[in-house]
Amino acid sequence: MILRLATAADAQAVAIVHRTAMRVSLSFLPELHTAEQDLGYFGQKFLPANEVWVAEGDGRVVGYVGFDADRINHLYILPDFQGQGIGPELLAKAIADGRARKLWTFQKNARARKFYEDRGFVAVEFTDGAGNEENTADVLYQWRP
Numbered sequence: 470m471i472l473r474l475a476t477a478a479d480a481q482a483v484a485i486v487h488r489t490a491m492r493v494s495l496s497f498l499p500e501l502h503t504a505e506q507d508l509g510y511f512g513q514k515f516l517p518a519n520e521v522w523v524a525e526g527d528g529r530v531v532g533y534v535g536f537d538a539d540r541i542n543h544l545y546i547l548p549d550f551q552g553q554g555i556g557p558e559l560l561a562k563a564i565a566d567g568r569a570r571k572l573w574t575f576q577k578n579a580r581a582r583k584f585y586e587d588r589g590f591v592a593v594e595f596t597d598g599a600g601n602e603e604n605t606a607d608v609l610y611q612w613r614p
Contacts, residue, residue, distance in 0.1 A: 472558055475521035475533065480512035482530035483523065487511065490545040497577055498603050515543070522562045524555045534559035541572040556584060567614045576606040585610050 475483060484507040491498060502510070515521070519535035519542055532546035532555045541563045546555050564570055574581045576595065586592075590610040598605040 470531075470553075470555060470558070471525040472522055472562065473525065475516060475523045477512065477516060479521075479523055479530060479533075480516055481508055483516070483521065483533050484508045484511040486530055486533055486547055487543065487545050489547055493548040494551070494580070495575065495578060498575070498605060501602060519543075522559055524550075524559060526550060526555070531555065532559055534563050536563040536570065538568065539571060541570050544572075557588070560588060564612060564614075569611065569613045571609060571611045573601070573607050573609055575603075576608050582608065585612075588612070 484504070488504060488507050492500070515535060519537055521533055521535040523530045524532040524546070531550040532544075534544040535542045541560070544556060544559055544563070546559075571593075572585065572590070574585065576582075582592075590612045592608050593611045594609040596607055596609075598607055601607055
């Protein structure tokens with residue numbers, strides 16, 4: 470597995486990882502965007518606004534993490550590559566600078582919640598989902614060094 474900083478050329482691969490992981494691992498969520506909209510978002514907004522690291526395996530991008538100074542905004546792994554240690558490696562990139570970070574995940578996403586809690590993230594706020602576009606109950610986690 471190779472971890473590297475993403476470039477603008479990775480937008481499509483990141484969008485595919487995101488879309489695939491969402492549809493398979495978070496199938497309880499509504500599908501709100503088309504593949505073309507996802508590509509536009511990742512290429513024009515997400516990659517420019519975040520430090521994004523990708524994990525490459527089998528000659529392709531299989532996971533990514535995107536974060537800024539305060540938040541981990543995304544961490545997704547293709548379903549066939551989950552449980553192989555890629556998530557912890559990507560998360561380590563996001564917290565390597567030792568800054569406190571927050572992140573949101575969905576309350577129903579038990580696997581993600583356990584993943585973050587096992588790595589020292591603490592739930593600090595639960596919502597009914599009215600503040601996210603999926604209108605799905607979520608939870609805010611915080612990590613402190």
